Amino acid sequence: MLKTEIGLEDVRRAARLLEGRVIRTPLVRSPTFSRMAGAEVYLKLECLQTGGSFKVRGATYKLLRRREEMGTGGVVAASAGNHAQGVALAARAAGISATIVMPVWASAGKQEATQGYGAEVILAGDSLAESISVAKRIAGDGRLFIHPYDDPEIITGQGTMGLEILEDLPDPDVVVVPIGGGGLIGGVATAIKGLKPETRIVGVQAAACPSAHQALREGRRVRVEAKRSIADGISVKEIGEANYPIIRQLVDEVVLVEEEEIASAVLALLERKKVLAEGAGAAPLAALLASKVLVPKGGKVVLLISGGNLDPPLLERVIRQGLMKNGRIMRFSACIDDVPGSLARLLGTVAEEGGNVLSIHHARGGLDHSLFRTRVELEVEARGFDHIDEMREVLEARGYEIVVR
Template identity: 35%
Template sequence: MSYPMPSLEAGAYPSLREIAATAGRLSGKILRTPVWRWQTGAADALLGADTEVWLKLELFQATGSFKLRGALNALLALDAPARQRGVVAVSAGNHAIAAAYSARACNVDAKVVMPEQASPARIAACKALGAQVILMPDVHAAFSHGRQIEMDEGRTMIHPFDGPMIAQSTATVGMELMEQVPRLDAVVVPMGGGGLCAGIASAVKQTAPHCAVIGVEPMGADALYRSFRSGRPERLERVDTVADSLGAPYALDYSFQVCQRFVDDVVRVTDDEICRAMFYLYRDMKLVAEPAAATASAALFGPLRDRLRGKRIGVIVCGSNIDPARFAELVQRGAA
């Protein structure tokens, strides 16, 4: 499907030079995560042996998700006065954990604002890393309170998904993948606010313009799917999905425009499809993937199956911060 091309000037998105510089800045501070080919179980039965599925295992990243790349890059860029004032982050968990980890590594005080429904394991992880955790009734209230803290205390907001610093950081995932698995036909990426997909797509398309980049959102958190179709950033009245890490309540200009420029299509998957993909990843690949991390695989076995059959595909597995009881519940749902 084709969409209108935005008037995004060169320099308004991450260049290959900027991505390489970011990778150099983060080198030794984050992990270069591995890739692994999925050749058994669902990949073979549903896609066939002529389809190559390569998983980019960002769930093995320190802090358990790709979010560390953006949070640490943002912290490293702060000057001394900003470090003294501290930082604030808003997140259902993965970005909060990454911000807390990065703040501790940089000796900066951190406050993280999370919705009350956030995983207790993620809340505990933030506290263990030394961050002050503030719980709010829902994700909209969390973002509002985070902005208030930013204004009242002069803290730097470490945004979970928007802005050049985030895109330059997530682009390093795409750069690594294209080095690890050359000649890909398509890359499938989970989407929440679009920061991961914007960065990866910018790296992929500038490296291999022929390679399709397809974003995947849950049905109950589809701000970018709606934005692609309307041509402007959309806001959701409510978020309702098991993939809480993808529960951004709105799209924002920068990430949306970078995605518009480089992403070929956005598709949606149901919560049942996500749970089924979690089950497949666990059964076949022995991976404990949180719902967000299974979303790209869910699309591969669902709405993208016929389109990508016989292709060489990169699939982003973005995180693994989930408590054992919740993981078991969702995997059992997927196995039913």
């Protein structure tokens, strides 16, 4: 059996040190998702953690363990978002300075949040790996560098979630955890397997960046090409060196989810549970609802909702895509006579059928219709695909030529 750098007692020590310094996040049962999955589904709401994600656990533990080794310069880290905020919060609580290197494409919202927690932000690097290299150079002047995932103490701090899960639910059959660099699942698996070795640990990655999935398939760490993903928090091209042996030994399976599945899960959490989760945090639910995680009928499954830091512009796009995929938005165009009353009659028909107009646009002067007609493009709120079909049938029966987008 592989020997890893951390164990259950290390995680227990971290939990004692973090008590009162981080939030003990709730574990809640979801009746809706339980019915949908045919199992008892529980959500570990780490999106309610200070800073909006689990990252503050590992960062705080790292600082507490290394406080005496730090010089006057404080700490340096690299991150595109959640780790940046976790380190900034931990440094502020410890009364030390923090410098965070973020990729040049990091969202303005995450930059502002990190600065708001008291850290200095430096934009450098076209990738997280480049930002990490810059941060390490800055740390060469005596400051402590805090890696976002490839660090035994970071892994240990994240593992305290596993202890909390078992304290609230002593006998889970499956625990589903998102994987990026591997620090979160490495710590959680260490804690849970140390106490309940029969519990299955399932990792979830976006298919757009399957680094852990590929590593387990090939039996070694590999660097993969990454496509853009709404689960940017787990878009890590190569899992950590310290994390790989833990994942190989303790994680039972790694599954992949597609972008549409993640977007649907974000929307489902928001609508059904009033929980705002970022793409990475919603990935476990995406895997469950897509039947990619095997759970015994009536069994107990815990989904680790790792964070809720979803930028508003992306949230808007995710919601819109999810609504369209679920038949909640009908987008169509129709040609009408360009005379008073024509538009009112069209909108009246939509209203009679229970459709709510979200947006409307006149497209005059097109080559596909005469000078005396105009094309109207509408987005209409619907109750589902059956409702869309009903509205389309009525509109066509009244003489409208409908083109559904």
